[in-house]
Amino acid sequence: MLASLTVLYRGVLSSCNYSCGYCPFAKHQESAAERQADRRSLRRFTAWAQQQSDLALKLFFTPWGEALIRKHYQQALITLSQTAHIEKVVFQTNLSGRLDFLQQADKNKVALWVTYHPGEVALVDFLRQIDDLITQQIRFSVGVVGKPSHFAAITELRAALAPEIYLWVNAYRSRSRCYPYKPEQFFFLNQIDPLFNINAQDYQSLGKACLTGEQVISVDQHGTIRRCHFIDKKLGNIYQQDYRSVLIPRPCSRNHCQCHIGYVHMPERQLYPLFGDGVLERIPSSVSMS
Ligand code: SF4
Ligand code: SF4
Structure with missing residues (x-):
């Protein structure tokens, strides 16, 4: 019987206050109708998560854009973190918004995947936000694209x-091809992030075991279940009563897996022991954040 489930949620939101050159959501604005639809679907998802009281849930928000500058996502984070059976609420964020709302959340359950975007924010301002997280005792990792x-x-x-804060580096990719780093560039990034080598690879995944679709699922604004963000095949819908029946082991149907939020769930990669409780927020278990 299913006892726990990790859900990656990605709703309608597809806007951002930043304009990173490597991102399609830069400075995009939704229409009023899209924003309303986003609010509605997030409310529905939040209610659903609260109802799954027999499941230990971990929720990971991976929006197409910046969600934590929006009140409805802030409120969802607070509400979900205060729900007894929800073990963890993680958001990917550029950390540009006010952070005082976090005071209302259950901080033991909140974690942030923070990305620093040079050119979009002054380092001093970014560090002020990081200090705020530290003061509020929120778990987080910080990362950057290795351009x-x-x-x-x-x-x-x-x-x-501070040396104890883990700084991850994502390999810079163009059309999903890893940038051809020179050896000295690779050496530099590996010194910054001792785990850079893990991200700078394409893992052959076709036919291989992956816990997505069974223990980890991706859910969109309609509640549609996909195994992960990278395979479009629909498996079911969380708003249907029998949705748990589709959560079974199945091999990967994609040639390669290139992103932490995907390959981390391949048993062959052995990354669960490395990240421990920090699999979603990307904090290796050897790093203490408190
Ligand atoms: S902060 Fe993130 S979502 Fe926003 S433009 Fe940059 S990469 Fe895209
Ligand atoms: S290996 Fe990657 S692409 Fe394949 S199912 Fe898992 S997360 Fe998806």
Whole structure:
């Protein structure tokens, strides 16, 4: 019988207050109708999660854009974190918004996957936000895209962060192809993030075991279940009573897996022991954040 489930939620929201050159959601604005639909579907998802009281739930919000500047996502984070059977609420964020709302959340359950975007925010302002998280005792990882043009900013960021704060680096990709780093560039990024090597690979995944679709699912604004964000096949819908019957082991149907939020769930990669309780927010278990 199903006892626990991790859900990656990605709703209608597809807007951002930043304009990163490597992102399709930069400065995009939704229409009023889309924003309303986003609010409605998030409310429905929140209610659903609260109703699954026999499941230990972990929820990971991976929006197409920045969600935590929106009141309805802030409220969802607070509500979900205060729900007894919900063990964890994680958000990907650029950390640009006010953070005082976090005071109302159950901080033991909240964690943030924070991305620093050089060029979009001054380092001093970004660090002020990081200090706020530390003061509020919120768990977080910080990361950056390893674009060669970011290297100076990455050096500054690493120097400014306390050594115990894990700084991950995502390999820069163009059309899903990893940037052809020179050995010295690779060495630099590996010194910044000792786990960079893990991200800078394409893992052959076709036919291999992956816990998505069974213990981890992706859910959209309609409640549609997909095994992960990278395979479009619909498996069912969380708003149907029998949705748990579709949660079974099945091999991956995609050639490659390239993203932490995907390959981390491949048993072959052995990344659960490495990240422990920090699988979703990307904090290796050897790192203490308190
Ligand atoms: S902060 Fe994130 S969502 Fe916003 S433009 Fe940059 S990469 Fe895209
Ligand atoms: S290996 Fe990656 S692409 Fe394949 S099912 Fe798992 S998360 Fe999805």
